[in-house]
Amino acid sequence: MRLTFQISARLWFLAGAIALPMTPLSIQAQQPGQPTTPGQPATHVLPGQLTTEQFIPHPDLLLAKFPNGGGEMIAQVRELTLANHANLPYLLGVLANANHDQGIAIGTGLGQAALASVKTDQAYATAIQQAVADKNLGWAAGAANDAGGAGSAQPKIGSTVTTVNEVTGVTEKGTQTITTGTVVYADELVRTGTSGKAQLLFADRTNLAVAPMTEIRLDKFVYDPGGGQGNVVVVATEGSFRFITGLLPHEDYEIKTPYATMGVRGTEFIAVICDRASALNSGCGLQAQVVSGEIVVTTNSGQVVTLDAGQVVSVNAQGVPSTPTLDSTPIANFADLGPPITNVSYADALDAFTAVTGGVSTGATGAGGGGGGGGGGGSVTSASVSPGGNGSSQVTAH
Numbered sequence: 001m002r003l004t005f006q007i008s009a010r011l012w013f014l015a016g017a018i019a020l021p022m023t024p025l026s027i028q029a030q031q032p033g034q035p036t037t038p039g040q041p042a043t044h045v046l047p048g049q050l051t052t053e054q055f056i057p058h059p060d061l062l063l064a065k066f067p068n069g070g071g072e073m074i075a076q077v078r079e080l081t082l083a084n085h086a087n088l089p090y091l092l093g094v095l096a097n098a099n100h101d102q103g104i105a106i107g108t109g110l111g112q113a114a115l116a117s118v119k120t121d122q123a124y125a126t127a128i129q130q131a132v133a134d135k136n137l138g139w140a141a142g143a144a145n146d147a148g149g150a151g152s153a154q155p156k157i158g159s160t161v162t163t164v165n166e167v168t169g170v171t172e173k174g175t176q177t178i179t180t181g182t183v184v185y186a187d188e189l190v191r192t193g194t195s196g197k198a199q200l201l202f203a204d205r206t207n208l209a210v211a212p213m214t215e216i217r218l219d220k221f222v223y224d225p226g227g228g229q230g231n232v233v234v235v236a237t238e239g240s241f242r243f244i245t246g247l248l249p250h251e252d253y254e255i256k257t258p259y260a261t262m263g264v265r266g267t268e269f270i271a272v273i274c275d276r277a278s279a280l281n282s283g284c285g286l287q288a289q290v291v292s293g294e295i296v297v298t299t300n301s302g303q304v305v306t307l308d309a310g311q312v313v314s315v316n317a318q319g320v321p322s323t324p325t326l327d328s329t330p331i332a333n334f335a336d337l338g339p340p341i342t343n344v345s346y347a348d349a350l351d352a353f354t355a356v357t358g359g360v361s362t363g364a365t366g367a368g369g370g371g372g373g374g375g376g377g378g379s380v381t382s383a384s385v386s387p388g389g390n391g392s393s394q395v396t397a398h
Contacts, residue, residue: 049076052084059090060097069101077109082116085124088131095349096341107132107349111356132353151176152185157221158202159183161341166193167210189217192239199337205246206232206253207342209334213275214239219256238275240332242291244268244340250293259285259300259315266293266309268340270332279317286315289331297321 050061062080066073080087091110095103110128117125152171160167160182167178170189176182178190184200192198192214200208202221210216220233230248235256245253245264253264257273268291274284288297289312297305301319312331314322 049079052080052087055080055087056090059094062091062094063098063102066102066105067099069099069103069105073102073105074109074112077106078112078116081110081113081128085127088128092131098349103349104352107352107354108356110349111353114353114357129357132349152188154186154188155221156183157186157218158200158206161199161201161207162197162337163199164195164197164336166196167191167198168193184218186218186221189215191215197334197337199334199341201341202232202246204230204232204248205342206248207242207244207246207340208234209242209337209340211240211332211334214241216241236271236273238273240270240272242268242270242332242334242340244342245293246342257286259317259319260288260321261298262288263296263298264293265296265306266290268292269295269307270330272331274317283317284314285317285319287331288313288315289327291330 050065054061062073062076066076077091080091091106095106098106110132114125114128117128151173153173154171160178160180163178163180163182168191169176169178169182169184170191171185171187178184178198184190190198190200190210192210192212195212197212198210200210202208208216215237216239217235217237219235220231222230222232229252231252231254232246232248233254233256234243237258243253243255243264245267250264250266255262255264255271257271258279259273262269262271270289270291272287274282274286278284286297288295288307290307290309292309294309295307297307297313297315299305299315299319299321303319303321305313305321305324307313307324310326310328311324312327313324
């Protein structure tokens with residue numbers, strides 16, 4: 001798959017309006033294919049900017065130095081990217097704590113660095129694009145946290161933000177221990193131990209937090225970041241979880257349990273599901289609570305209940321719902337996982353990067369573009385994941 005940078009007069013105007021002048025660039029001070037290495041002085045640093053030696057040990061200095069983003073931050077990101085290839089993962093890593101304006105500045109600076117590298121260091125230009133594309137998909141920890149685990153032939157759909165104690169994932173290749181930053185896959189079964197908890201972030205910015213003794217399958221994940229379309233289906237069999245919708249339309253989310261299916265019409269809700277033994281002994285089933293927005297609960301008996309923010313409903317093992325009541329006390333506690341992370345700054349950075357470069361792709365960047373010189377115009381490639389007839393998942397490229 002090839003991609004060329006497609007820069008129209010409008011995009012050049014946009015980039016120029018929000019950024020400082022593109023020169024001088026660090027890339028002009030180093031030979032192609034001979035990047036500086038950690039520990040060496042940066043080849044060029046504008047007055048008042050962070051050096052590689054200052055930035056890598058303390059990446060959040062970038063956010064502290066430029067709290068409002070802007071042109072100076074764009075120039076800083078551009079220069080750090082071009083001065084030392086080792087800075088790239090750290091620049092992407094700070095997006096987890098960036099605000100809206102900082103996300104735009106980081107994406108713009110990376111886009112300018114990628115453009116500057118197209119003719120002088122094609123491989124690095126492609127590496128920048130790939131890193132931005134992967135970061136947008138949410139697995140912030142990168143490939144290193146995927147090593148040594150069971151892995152899967154299914155596509156990656158996200159990663160863990162935080163874990164506490166025992167959390168495991170089961171794929172067709174076996175069982176892996178899930179820790180902070182571990183990649184998760186389509187059709188993976190996530191289980192927590194007696195004190196295990198986890199917070200997961202998906203490619204579309206959906207946040208899923210799971211409590212102890214919970215079993216939940218990431219059943220279906222279809223997401224086209226370019227078109228903003230897709231479908232997410234999660235199957236929870238027991239335990240407790242908190243679900244916060246991402247970038248897709250609310251109606252594209254569905255959560256299935258043994259007692260009812262929940263359609264999301266809002267932002268955040270919590271669910272507690274009885275295990276099979278308790279359901280047999282006491283008749284308990286599902287309890288659902290809306291924190292914000294609205295959900296529609298369709299029970300196995302065919303009854304439909306709509307819940308608004310602050311309301312709680314119980315559904316027994318026979319699929320019979322109670323009358324919704326108001327209760328602001330959370331029915332499950334996820335405080336020790338920290339605040340929910342949805343990382344909308346990743347989306348801000350991707351939009352800004354695309355505005356400068358024309359798009360991202362897993363393929364090589366075209367050299368030159370336009371006029372028949374570089375492989376044509378820009379494109380965005382995405383993958384859709386959906387279950388096949390035998391329970392496996394199918395991948396469709398767009």
